Amino acid sequence: MQFENTREFARQLDKEDKLSRYRHEFIFPKVNGKEVIYFVGNSLGLQPRSAKKYVDEIMKDWAELAVEGHFYADKPWWDYHERFSEKLAKVVGANPSEVTVMNTLTVNLHLLMVSFYRPSGKRYKIICEEKAFPSDQYMINSQVRFHGYDPEDAIVEIKRREGENNFRTEDILQKIQEVGEECALLLIGGVNYYTGQVFDMETITKAGHDVGAFVGWDLAHAAGNIELKLSEWNVDFAAWCSYKYMNSGPGNASGCFINKKYHNKKDIPRFEGWWGHNKERRFLMEPEFHPEPTADAWQISNAPILALAPYLASLEMFDEVGMPALIQKRNKIVAYLEYVLQEIDKDVESTFEIITPAEQEDRGTQLSVFLHGEGRELFNYLMEQGVITDWREPNVIRLAPAPFYCSFEDMYEFGQILKKGILSKQKV
Incomplete structure (x- = not known):
């Protein structure tokens, strides 16, 4: 045109x-x-404009039903988060069982690192992009130190070429090959926050897997913005905030993707809480944890319903438009x-x-x-x-x-x- x-x-x-x-x-x-x-x-x-209506529904149910709102509200609170799975799965290119909504972005990245940053022997390094969003830098540094490693040694940054504003895919692939079997995890922002560059997530994910590493993506600037095919690309995990392109409100809840190949695995390390416990047995108050057979197993606490309400309002529009x-x-x-x-x-x-x-x-x-x-x-x-x-x-x-x-x-x-x-x- x-x-x-x-x-x-x-x-x-x-x-x-x-x-x-x-x-x-x-x-x-x-x-x-x-x-x-x-x-x-x-x-x-x-x-x-619909956000207020969704929040007001919760306030009305709280006023009229109090604790019974968990089960008898029009949208019962105990499974409120489940209303996100199918709609959000379309946004990020996943199976509904692979997505959940919980916590906030950096909290979720820390929690996911419990499962997917498991350094052992000579495989302990994390590959990320230089000058990643500061919160990611702080998170990765603290995780490496928590496991007893020196960030100067354990963190490998992919760099732009001198005089260039954006990363080259071939340089990323070369660095992955260079680190090789020392690489435990590849964790990059799917869209660079500073330049807006979209990474070739499919190619990079495959390269990370080829050297035996887990591959995760921070999709803060990607979810609701670009086409994502997390399941098809065989991404191990991802997390994103909801308040940018997805219009959920300041500091609101984060979305998570956990590949279905990790569901129902009893040997995967994971911080656990009762909202990740099998839904049908949750209120039996059993001492032994029985995980949900979906990404919901990574949930810890009951969902913040008032926070989720405006997110659901926006997600309804995403589902309507596509x-x-x-x-x-x-x-x-x-x-x-x-x-x-x-x-x-x-x-x-x-x-x-x-x-x-x-x-x-x-x-x-x-x-x-x-x-x-x-x-x-x-x-x-x-x-x-x-x-x-x-x-x-x-x-x-x-x-x-x-x-x-x-x-x-x-x-x-x-x-x-x-x-x-x-x-x-x-x-x-």
């Missing part, structure tokens, strides 16, 4: 957009009385945003360097833009004008036009505000 950087063209794209009606299903903050242009769905998704439709719009709106940036770049003295891969299969919703010659004052200007974006040092803004609620006209309007902000500074 031949794009045009005009409001009329952007509005025509919105008219043709089959998902445009979902924009009205979300609540936008306002700046100067006007709805914001919201580019930070990769940090915190907007609130679905990932293929979201990805189709994602590709188009990101391409249009890229075009708008290139057009504005022609009119200003600054240079925009998009450090996210240009190939569609190597990126998701996010474009990370290096603003050469600009500083944080430009970011501040955008925020004052109601463009909510994300600043990363030294001078990168991350733009994530979530397909559920961002419009093509948003992309055009952002371009005009950006251009005005740069030109007004240059005139001073």
